[in-house]
Amino acid sequence: MRSQTTCLACNRKLEGRTDKKFCDPYCKSAWHYEKKRKGDAGFFSKVDQQLKTNRKILKLFNKSGKATVRAQILFDKGFDPNFFTHYWKNKKGDVYLFIYEYGFLTKIENGKKKFILVTWQDYMEK
Template sequence: MTAGRKNCLSCDRAIQGRSDKKFCNDSCRNLHHNKRKMPATACVRHINRVLLRNRRILQGLFTSSRQTIKTPKKKLEEQRFDFRYFTHQSSNRRGQRCVFCYEFGYRVLKDVVMVSRAMRSNE
């Protein structure tokens, strides 16, 4: 084994050629970098999925032209609404703190949730 000879960081095969190379070829380099990025990507995907499901559940409440719907918290949880994830928070005109999932704003009042759509988010 010659001094300074290294193995590919991706496939662990001995690297031929220049001693400063870290990978045997571009596909090994890409594979290695994609692997490193994966946990972050998976996290973003997971959160996006949860947020979009939350939004779909809220959207499903608005079957009429009403702007505000009162619904049991349990009903949302049964549909796997995840209260840990939301897009932003804001106060409404009455100074009440609202949690948002995109264009839907809601307030949890004990067992019921007041949901409004297209509420101004003061941004």
């Protein structure tokens, strides 16, 4: 018994398999695109989007390989330090959080929250 008799995207009558939902690949793609555009993104999509945003922001402010930036500047651009891909702990015990190859360390200097930005180095793999 067919559960769906018309294409979800264009409402044309479906022919073929009983579990078919779309009449062709174009309709399938269009339906998924529209669903995503309307904001029906899942958890993994939201996490991926925030990681991409974080990486873009860190890359923007860390052109030389190391920089110090006030936290509020990054927050204003959409940075969220709760989203990261991995971490690295140095010999002093400082924990740098990384978004792919760009990392940051949270510091308080003169009562203001700042981030020390770094890029991943080969020696960090040990």
